[in-house]
Amino acid sequence: MEKGNFVDYIRVFCRSGKGGAGSMHFMRTKFNPQAGPDGGDGGRGGHIILKGNAQLWTLLHLRWRKNVLATNGENGSRNNCTGRNGQDVVIEVPLGTQVRDEESGELEAEILHDGQEIILLPGGQGGRGNAYFKTPTNQTPEYAQPGEPGQEGWKLLELKVLADVGLVGFPNAGKSTLLSTITAAKPQIADYAFTTLTPQLGIVPYRDDKSFCIADLPGIIEGAHEGRGLGHRFLRHIERNSVLLFLIPADSKDHRKEFEILVNELEQYNPELLDKQFLLAVSKSDMLDEELRKAIAAELPENIPHVFISSVAQQGLNELKDMLWQALNN
Structure with a gap:
């Protein structure tokens, strides 16, 4: 995704x-x-060395760096x-960040820690x-060895967001509003999809x-796994949560x-x-009375913990945090 300031996919040589x-050479003295x-x-x-930097959030700084060449x-x-x-x-x-070889598709490196260094391509x-x-x-x-050649190839750098909790839902489900309410983040909020x-x-x-980290991810639509909507560009970030x-x-x-x-x-x-742990929150619940809450709760899966919340009315947020913290520590 190379539009805007969030870049999570880069191809470099x-x-x-x-x-x-x-x-x-033979020594000759007087x-x-x-x-x-x-x-x-x-x-x-x-x-060519890959190094993790916790201060970076995107691959934007590599957008115009298409050739990475080490010296002989x-x-x-x-x-x-x-x-x-x-x-x-x-x-x-x-x-x-993960790095794959473009030709073979093989995963060659993965950076998970600040300061972690991996030799992506060793010099000859x-x-x-x-x-x-x-x-x-x-x-x-009367002979000496030539130097070994270096290695080269096109590499695909792919960022998968690292967060403890990922928000999953259809567009306009209230994910950005929830994020802005329980964190200091200021995502764009409007009454339209995507x-x-x-x-x-x-x-x-x-x-x-x-504290824990939570990620507001672009909304899923039906058929996202086939590439509809934001498709795979969004779904790959869920793998890290x-x-x-x-x-x-x-x-x-x-x-x-x-x-x-x-x-x-x-x-x-x-x-x-x-295999991940699922939790369920019913948003915009300030419009519900007790009878409607019981009716909706009866529809929900019995094996998935749920909570009714309202980000605007500040309802159920502490209960939601408790549920998330318990899930993360179990």
Whole structure:
């Protein structure tokens, strides 16, 4: 997704440095014109290194950096001097970034911790100089190794948002309103579908100075697993959330069916998502009386904990936080 300031998918060409060649040289001094081999080794080529940075939230800084090239190692020289190593290139990425090879689709690296470093493409080893090959039976080797080539290829960098809780629901279910109420985040809120086009993160303060992270994700529509709406661009972010909070508005025509459609979209995209812990909140509940609440509760799945909330009227929010905290710590 490369529109706006939230970029969670980038394609870059990476090439590590080539190793320097070993030197084939023989020492000659004033008093010893055949002092023997003294060719030094070549330097290592530069690595392409991936590094986690907790201060980054998107891949925006890499949008215009389409080529990441490390420098080559220097050749060895006489007097057993080893060539200088190529300069490593460090690519800083937000936590939750995965790197795949474009050609094979294989997952090559995953950054989950601040400061974590992974060598994505190692530089080529420098070649041995002829001094390395000197033996009692071969005291004048007339050969040295060339440096090993570097590695190159197109890489796909994909960010999957890291959050404790993910908000799941149809467009206009009240997810952004809830996020703005229980956190300091300020997502765009309006009375039309797909107001939220990119994931929004917020920190929920809890008792005794504790807190947890919650993500407002763009709304699902039926057929999202086939790419409809925001499709896979949204669904992949759910894979990182420990707990999924399904938000169903009180004015929904069929609360149970809406929940089942949401669960089905997750299952069709990735069946492993069903192993996560599900919670359910009925939003906009300030319009309900006690009789309607009991009627709606009877429609909801019995094995899914639920709570009635109203972000505008500040109803049920403490109960919701307690339920989320208990789910995260179980």
